[in-house]
Amino acid sequence: MEIKKAEFIASAVMPSQYPKGNMPELVLLGRSNVGKSSFVNTITNNRKLAFIGSKPGKTRTINFYLINGCFYIVDLPGYGYAKVSVQEKNRWSESIETYLSSRIDNIVGAFMLLDIRHKPSEYDQLMWRWLRYYGISTGFVAMKVDKLNKSQVQEHLNMIKKEMEIPQGTDIIPFSALTKQGRNDALMAIEEALGGYDDFKV
Numbered sequence: 001m002e003i004k005k006a007e008f009i010a011s012a013v014m015p016s017q018y019p020k021g022n023m024p025e026l027v028l029l030g031r032s033n034v035g036k037s038s039f040v041n042t043i044t045n046n047r048k049l050a051f052i053g054s055k056p057g058k059t060r061t062i063n064f065y066l067i068n069g070c071f072y073i074v075d076l077p078g079y080g081y082a083k084v085s086v087q088e089k090n091r092w093s094e095s096i097e098t099y100l101s102s103r104i105d106n107i108v109g110a111f112m113l114l115d116i117r118h119k120p121s122e123y124d125q126l127m128w129r130w131l132r133y134y135g136i137s138t139g140f141v142a143m144k145v146d147k148l149n150k151s152q153v154q155e156h157l158n159m160i161k162k163e164m165e166i167p168q169g170t171d172i173i174p175f176s177a178l179t180k181q182g183r184n185d186a187l188m189a190i191e192e193a194l195g196g197y198d199d200f201k202v
């Protein structure tokens with residue numbers, strides 16, 4: 001699929017601030033600093049769409065990006081950042097769980113973003129449990145593949161598959177916001193997640 005148009009629509013902390021209407025939503029989940037906002041900018045070819053920070057914890061709200069005028073990519077706040085207060089951590093998990101539970105009818109799929117270099121964290125495991133609990137079809141993206149040698153990539157992908165107990169047949173897309181490796185695969189996965197909606201194949 002081609003992304004012809006990508007617009008920032010809303011930044012929300014509570015359901016009343018979510019966009020109105022019933023367009024399908026694809027959710028991005030991943031720990032703080034893994035590259036969720038960079039992923040949005042890379043697939044939309046727009047370096048200025050989502051705010052990218054050098055410090056973790058940049059995205060603290062739920063951000064809705066309308067793609068081709070017909071579906072949303074939803075950038076959720078990054079989790080697992082050690083240096084925030086317990087209060088903030090609770091606010092974060094509450095805001096994610098409220099989003100998942102209240103928008104379940106809109107959500108057509110999720111992508112979990114993991115850092116290809118590291119073992120997935122307990123928060124990644126928790127998120128993956130939530131996604132399974134809500135029955136949300138999930139794809140995996142291994143970010144920052146540019147940071148590894150070619151020979152290490154497969155080994156790390158296997159490690160992530162094993163740690164996360166990713167089912168056979170579920171792909172992990174090696175991705176780099178730096179080199180744009182994986183962009184086409186990600187766009188294909190998005191198209192697949194949107195399923196029979198022919199309208200989206202602009």
Ligand SMILES: Nc1nc2c(ncn2[C@@H]2O[C@H](COP(=O)(O)OP(=O)(O)OP(=O)(O)O)[C@@H](O)[C@H]2O)c(=O)[nH]1
Binds near residue numbers: 032037052059143178
């Ligand atoms: N080398 C490399 N750096 C990346 C990649 N993706 C993101 N980064 C860098 O990682 C840092 C964090 O990226 P963000 O896109 O802001 O991460 P995020 O997941 O949105 O972070 P929060 O908003 O804090 O949850 C930035 O310095 C990015 O430039 C990648 O694929 N390769």
Ligand SMILES: [Mg+2]
Binds near residue numbers: 075
């Ligand atoms: Mg972000």
